[in-house]
Amino acid sequence: MTEAMHCHGLGFDRPMARGLKRSVLKRIDATFHPGRIALITGATGAGKSTLLHLLGGMMRPTVGDVRVGQEAVSRWVTAHRDMWRRNVGIVFQQPHLFDDMTVLENVAVPMIPRGVRLAELRMRALDIISRLGLSHLTCDRAGALSLGECQRVSIARALVCEPSVLLCDEPTAYQDPESIALVLKALADARDRQAVVVVTGHDPRLTQTRFGDDHYMLKRGRLSEL
Amino acid sequence: MISHPLSLAVAAMDAVGLLMILSAAATAVQVVLFWSPASTAAGQIRLEVKTESAFMLVPWAAGIYVMASLMLIGLVTNVLPHMVPGAMCGTGVMQATGGSGIRAMGFRLLVVVLLFFWVVLERLNHDRPDVPITALNARLLLISVPIIAIAALDTFRMFRDLDVQTPVDCCAAVYDLVDASGGLRAAGAIPDVWWLRGYCLLSPLLLAAGWRVWRRKNSPGSTCFFLMAGLAPAWVLAAYKSLIKILAAYYYGVLHHHCPWCLFLPEHRFIGFPLFAALLVVLLEGPGAYIVARVARRFPVLGPAADQRCRTAGRRLTMALMVFGALSGVPAILWRLRYGVWMG
Numbered sequence: 001m002t003e004a005m006h007c008h009g010l011g012f013d014r015p016m017a018r019g020l021k022r023s024v025l026k027r028i029d030a031t032f033h034p035g036r037i038a039l040i041t042g043a044t045g046a047g048k049s050t051l052l053h054l055l056g057g058m059m060r061p062t063v064g065d066v067r068v069g070q071e072a073v074s075r076w077v078t079a080h081r082d083m084w085r086r087n088v089g090i091v092f093q094q095p096h097l098f099d100d101m102t103v104l105e106n107v108a109v110p111m112i113p114r115g116v117r118l119a120e121l122r123m124r125a126l127d128i129i130s131r132l133g134l135s136h137l138t139c140d141r142a143g144a145l146s147l148g149e150c151q152r153v154s155i156a157r158a159l160v161c162e163p164s165v166l167l168c169d170e171p172t173a174y175q176d177p178e179s180i181a182l183v184l185k186a187l188a189d190a191r192d193r194q195a196v197v198v199v200t201g202h203d204p205r206l207t208q209t210r211f212g213d214d215h216y217m218l219k220r221g222r223l224s225e226l
Numbered sequence: 227m228i229s230h231p232l233s234l235a236v237a238a239m240d241a242v243g244l245l246m247i248l249s250a251a252a253t254a255v256q257v258v259l260f261w262s263p264a265s266t267a268a269g270q271i272r273l274e275v276k277t278e279s280a281f282m283l284v285p286w287a288a289g290i291y292v293m294a295s296l297m298l299i300g301l302v303t304n305v306l307p308h309m310v311p312g313a314m315c316g317t318g319v320m321q322a323t324g325g326s327g328i329r330a331m332g333f334r335l336l337v338v339v340l341l342f343f344w345v346v347l348e349r350l351n352h353d354r355p356d357v358p359i360t361a362l363n364a365r366l367l368l369i370s371v372p373i374i375a376i377a378a379l380d381t382f383r384m385f386r387d388l389d390v391q392t393p394v395d396c397c398a399a400v401y402d403l404v405d406a407s408g409g410l411r412a413a414g415a416i417p418d419v420w421w422l423r424g425y426c427l428l429s430p431l432l433l434a435a436g437w438r439v440w441r442r443k444n445s446p447g448s449t450c451f452f453l454m455a456g457l458a459p460a461w462v463l464a465a466y467k468s469l470i471k472i473l474a475a476y477y478y479g480v481l482h483h484h485c486p487w488c489l490f491l492p493e494h495r496f497i498g499f500p501l502f503a504a505l506l507v508v509l510l511e512g513p514g515a516y517i518v519a520r521v522a523r524r525f526p527v528l529g530p531a532a533d534q535r536c537r538t539a540g541r542r543l544t545m546a547l548m549v550f551g552a553l554s555g556v557p558a559i560l561w562r563l564r565y566g567v568w569m570g
Contacts, residue, residue, distance in 0.1 A: 009266055060275060063268040071355070075271065077278050080355030 002034040002164040005055065005196050007223075009064035012050055024050050026221035027064065032214075034164075037187060037197040039212025046218045048200035049093055052167045055198060057085045068165075086114060089163035089190075093170050095150035097157075099143030103134060106142050107156045114161060128156045131189075133182045148174035152183065159186055166190045168199045172206055180205055227386045228309065232301045237385065239294035240378040246287035251371045253280035254364035261361045277360060281348060284367065288341035291374075295334050298381065302327070303490035303498070311393040316487030318396035322389045330384040333377035340370040342510045343517060346535065350518060353531035359521060396485075421467035428461040432508070433547050439515060439540030451516040451536065454543065458512020461547075462505050469501065469554055475569050476557035501553050507546035515539035 010028040013021040024047045032038045032055075042048050053059045055066055057073060066074035073084050089110075097106045107125040116124070129138055132152045137145065142153060151174050158166060168187065172180050191197045191213075199212065206212070215226040253276050262270050302320070307313040310322045320327040344366050351359045435453040442450075470484050477494050489498030515536045522532030562568055 011268075060271060063271065064266050065271075072266075073355075075274060076355035077352060077357055079352065084355075 003069035005032040006067045011063040013062045028223045035194045036213040038214045040200045042218035088165045089158035091168040095154040097142035170201045243287040243290040246283040250280045254367045257364035314396045318394040321394040326383045330380035418471035424464035425468040432457045436543040451519045454512045455516030473554045504546040504550035511539040511543040
């Protein structure tokens with residue numbers, strides 16, 4: 001069973017020019033529970049993406065830690081942290097796809113280091129592609145897609161391995177209303193699988209539809225529950 | 227001082243290795259003073275990041291050091307004898323260094339042992355994501371630093387003190403160990419045959435201990451590891467003495483040529499390298515398994531990884547014993563089969 005993710009005194013200072021530092025996140029204490037969607041909103045530049053990167057283990061916090069159960073995963077040595085990150089699905093603000101690979105290949109990439117067999121790999125990739133309404137683009141090169149389509153491919157890539165932690169940075173960016181419904185359905189399915197789902201964004205289509213089970217606001221580096 | 231390219235390469239590699247170790251040691255000092263894994267303060271997190279990258283240098287430094295040592299042995303045995311008048315092998319070269327060569331070799335061996343133990347413990351440490359024995363490894367690294375510095379310095383002194391003008395007498399250095407009554411050793415020393423008996427007695431014991439550690443179903447407890455740790459150095463000494471005093475004669479084809487360095491020459495097919503490599507493996511893996519087992523007793527979370535490492539040590543020790551036994555014993559057996567007698 002997935003365990004809750006806790007932030008204990010989490011802080012992050014971003015280095016600036018001339019040795020100065022800017023405090024992006026200040027002493028964040030929060031718990032993200034499995035089987036619930038945590039929606040984090042805030043102004044542009046508030047630090048939402050930074051928080052997601054810390055939760056996903058892509059950056060180390062300056063102070064404090066991120067714990068899953070009793071394990072301080074943010075402080076693990078690199079090799080163990082890399083293995084832990086295989087449990088995490090991340091949707092970035094920018095899709096970061098391989099332009100020369102097809103949609104199917106892009107979605108299948110995370111399964112390769114997990115040793116998934118080819119037949120199952122193809123089946124799971126096609127399943128998640130169809131659930132996100134991308135079946136007609138399966139064999140298209142990612143470089144030829146629109147931003148909205150790329151973002152959905154990125155979501156499919158994050159979900160294909162059924163991660164126990166799903167982190168989404170502006171998943172509804174560039175999406176039309178029909179596509180948003182598919183995206184939100186996919187996130188809800190992840191929640192129903194008892195994954196920890198953390199979504200950041202300031203899209204009113206998220207905040208006004210009461211999509212999240214827990215709603216947080218990130219302002220001036222501090223996280224407060226609404 | 228000689229300036230042969232190989233000697234310069236050895237000195238340069240020693241210097242690079244030492245710099246890498248010193249860089250890691252600077253972080254090790256901070257670990258010893260300030261390490262506090264329960265704390266989430268910024269200083270502790272910075273130290274953890276710094277330690278992770280600093281300690282990556284040490285295995286590389288160890289690798290460079292081992293390569294430099296191999297290069298040095300090749301230099302001493304196959305290159306420098308041509309430069310030192312009267313030298314036919316490493317014995318003459320060591321003579322020409324006036325004692326600093328033997329000291330350098332001794333310290334280099336000690337460095338290899340210490341760095342091996344450090345690398346083994348650090349790999350054990352990294353089996354757990356919370357790296358529980360980081361502070362212990364930092365202390366071990368700091369203990370190694372002066373030894374590494376002395377070894378590098380002594381190696382440099384060896385090159386500096388090497389006298390390529392004054393002739394040496396390799397054979398006199400070896401055969402002077404033989405007294406006038408023809409083949410007898412100096413009074414008070416252990417008879418050669420006793421070394422061979424010791425080797426023959428200890429070999430099956432150590433082989434059994436190594437086999438048991440390697441192939442056991444359940445944990446053997448401390449006895450097997452203690453046996454391995456205790457027997458390994460004794461076996462290495464007995465095996466070395468037996469090799470030099472008796473068994474090497476079957477490679478040389480002559481009696482009383484008690485020279486370890488000639489085994490590294492091309493006319494003996496460089497057999498010294500695998501023979502002494504096998505000795506080194508036993509010397510390292512025997513006590514190494516014991517150290518790992520003791521650390522695991524103190525840090526039970528490392529139990530499964532320690533168990534696996536000990537099995538590996540048992541396997542390597544067993545293989546090394548068998549390799550040494552074959553390489554040292556087969557020529558003697560072939561001689562016996564061919565001539566019907568043992569040499570001497």
